[in-house]
Amino acid sequence: MTTLADSSIEAVGRRWPRLQTIPIGPLLLVAPLVLYLLVFYAVPVAAMLSRSVTDPHWTLANYTRLATDAVFLRVLTTTLTTAAVVTVGTIVLGYPVALAMARSRPAVTNIILAVVLLPFWTSVLVRSYAWMVLLGRHGLINEALTAAGIIDTPLRLLNTPFATHIAMIHILLPYAILPLASVLRQIDGALLRAAVGLGANPWGVFRQVVLPLSLPGVVAGMLLVFVLSLGFYITPALVGGPRDTMLSMLIAQQVDLLNWPYAAALSATLLAVALLLIGMTLRLPALRQALRGVAR
């Protein structure tokens, strides 16, 4: 329905931006937010981070010290292990759900989506509390196992690495499911029918067609979950073991001790790794598309 009027309006539209070389109007619109974020967010964070290289004088000692700092290395190991376990857990549990979302009738897909989004938008604090209720010494799992006669004394489930892993998998599962589902939904159904027509069994179709085509979604989901896991604070602090300190918890402890140079060096390290991984995610077009599904 392209009419003459339409195309002439378009021509006017195309001429418009060229009249002004410096986009003053748009700059004025973004200026309040840019100023706000600089004053109340970017400069404060940068000022805090700068303590890592200016305290007590210009130095890189706060970073070189990390390489031999036993506490930091133990915390880093815990953080990376936790992030890895949680990443694998969310992908393994999330994949079948994402596949079901992509392959079901719209009504079923919507129900699954609702079940995935309910925890997604429930606060992390409430979900961590839910796991405390489930895993506690007199929690539901222990009570149920005792009542069934399987155990005599309650198992220690809460305040263990296991508790951190399972609660974080629960919290981060939607972040793995949503990008995966968006990639799986784009796989052309004709390819699957062709594979079946050529004699593949369902498992063969999955392994040789669906899985390879969904790899961008798998990678996007894994990177996203891994990055988010690295910064986790509330959940490990509430359900984790007393010795399983994560990087965020160490940073908070150091701030409480007013050890700013050390806290700043740790923060800069955490930030650098997070930005690097996010940068990798955004660089791949397929992943960017998958991420858009999450942002919506």
Next chain:
Amino acid sequence: MRAGRIGAAAIVLSVLLFLAAPILIVVIVSFSSATYLSFPPPALSLRWYQTYFGSSEWLVPTGLSFVIAAAVVVLSTVLGTLAALGIARLPPALRAPIAALSLSPLVVPAIVVAIGVYYAYSRYGLVGNPVGIVLGHTCLAVPFVVTSVSANLAGLDRRLEQAALGLGATPLGAFRQITLPLIRPGILVGALFAFISSFDELIVSLFLSGTGAITLPRRIWDDLRFALDPTIAAVSTLTIALTLVVLGSVHVARRRSERLRTGDARVPG
């Protein structure tokens, strides 16, 4: 083949159960009559809701969280909407860095933002002060408004605005009469997400609330470290209910936006 399909459905159902069960159990526990956590509850009662509604220790932080979230919604919606309108009209070279700055609070680990603002705000008396929490939460809420309004703008036909200008409308008039009504659903969705993000936020509040500005999540956090009494289950259930109401509104706003965009009363999906 049939067995395989049933097996797959069983796996999907158990993962969905894993997702939903912890939240449902909190809801059920909140209606328990027992003074300790027990499941299933020996009898149903509303005593934990009575404890919550009868205690200023809970109601004052709840009120503060609402006030803070409301202020955050106003600030982040105005700043974020203006910025989204500007970003859409900027040349790509300028758009990228400005979009990166406005979205970065989503990506920067929360603890880094929290101690950064704590470090700076503490010098200006903004710790233990609700104003400080509003300023900090707004940084975290802005990305939701910018993404939501930008997504709405991307689906907008720019020619509508240009037609209005061509027909003699002033730029402000064209904005008020054409653009604003069309992006209102995007603004609303952004505002609702901004509300939830502030109302539920804990990490920044943990550092900025001090002793003088205890928000609801901070109050829950303090309580969780000492006791696990079912009052928290009641509070959690109320916040889950609030989240559901907000998400329901988001859903309605999105459907309306779809209808406006397609100019069609029938809504697909």
